[in-house]
Amino acid sequence: xxxxxxxxxxxxxxxxxxxxxxxxxxxxxxxxxxxxxxxxxxxxxxxxxxxxxxxxxxxxxxxxxxxxxxxxxxxxxxxxxxxxxxxxxxxxxxxxxxxxxxxxxxxxxxxxxxxxxxxxxxxxxxxxxxxxxxxxxxxxxxxxxxxxxxxxxxxxxxxxxxxxxxxxxxxxxxxxxxxxxxxxxxxxxxxxxxxxxxxxxxxxxxxxxxxxxxxxxxxxxxxxxxxxxxxxxxxxxxxxxxxxxxxxxxxxxxxxxxxxxxxxxxxxxxxxxxxxxxxxxxxxxxxx
Ligand SMILES: [Zn+2]
Numbered sequence: 001x002x003x004x005x006x007x008x009x010x011x012x013x014x015x016x017x018x019x020x021x022x023x024x025x026x027x028x029x030x031x032x033x034x035x036x037x038x039x040x041x042x043x044x045x046x047x048x049x050x051x052x053x054x055x056x057x058x059x060x061x062x063x064x065x066x067x068x069x070x071x072x073x074x075x076x077x078x079x080x081x082x083x084x085x086x087x088x089x090x091x092x093x094x095x096x097x098x099x100x101x102x103x104x105x106x107x108x109x110x111x112x113x114x115x116x117x118x119x120x121x122x123x124x125x126x127x128x129x130x131x132x133x134x135x136x137x138x139x140x141x142x143x144x145x146x147x148x149x150x151x152x153x154x155x156x157x158x159x160x161x162x163x164x165x166x167x168x169x170x171x172x173x174x175x176x177x178x179x180x181x182x183x184x185x186x187x188x189x190x191x192x193x194x195x196x197x198x199x200x201x202x203x204x205x206x207x208x209x210x211x212x213x214x215x216x217x218x219x220x221x222x223x224x225x226x227x228x229x230x231x232x233x234x235x236x237x238x239x240x241x242x243x244x245x246x247x248x249x250x251x252x253x254x255x256x257x258x259x260x261x262x263x264x265x266x267x268x269x270x271x272x273x274x275x276x277x278x279x280x281x282x283x284x285x286x287x288x
Pocket of ligand 1: 078079103104112167168169
């Protein structure tokens with residue numbers, strides 16, 4: 001069961017303090033007040049009809065205009081709406097993996113691929129309003145691919161400042177499985193050493209910002225305090241830039257009923273998720 005948002009934020013901060021894992025910058029205000037112009041970020045219309053109504057209070061936030069000017073950010077809405085492409089691809093660490101998949105779906109018919117695309121498009125609009133260049137791996141939910149290795153390679157070739165893959169989880173684990181988590185690289189000599197530390201800093205900034213914006217708890221079934229090291233993902237094994245994979249929350253679990261959908265399935269929730277993701281990116285890029 002999800003705890004109250006305030007309790008979660010306090011718990012997250014306490015956990016960070018106890019672990020000594022969070023940099024001081026991860027808890028300060030995302031951006032300093034501007035003495036000049038500001039940008040009022042508004043949300044783009046949803047391409048996927050939200051299914052529930054969340055009681056999330058959202059406000060229009062003023063941030064310095066063009067604070068991300070000159071920055072390039074890779075956004076990967078995970079999966080695709082089309083059929084699974086054939087074959088396997090190499091994703092590092094000696095592992096071959098199917099090219100891609102269609103992801104999970106909940107019992108109401110909401111697919112992961114559609115949900116994460118909607119959130120990613122909202123994030124893109126906010127980032128571009130702040131002056132960033134945004135590299136998307138896909139902008140519709142109708143085709144197949146690119147394969148998971150190519151999604152990372154696109155960002156590698158563009159020498160992006162940071163990369164984020166957006167997913168929503170489905171699990172046959174605990175019936176009350178819920179909450180968000182962030183997959184991060186593990187040190188693999190000759191492969192990931194250049195991005196392990198920076199990716200972890202990005203994950204910590206994202207965790208703080210996303211929890212604050214959405215009120216969602218960290219995962220109660222995977223990872224430690226919402227951070228999950230992975231050695232079996234293209235997203236964690238192949239990048240040449242700071243990169244993490246964010247599981248927005250649980251879209252489907254063994255019971256079919258959980259309260260992450262109040263956020264994942266509502267327009268207000270998607271505004272909050274996109275706002276939190278952008279805040280996490282801004283926190284990271286302006287502190288490193
Ligand atoms: Zn996924």
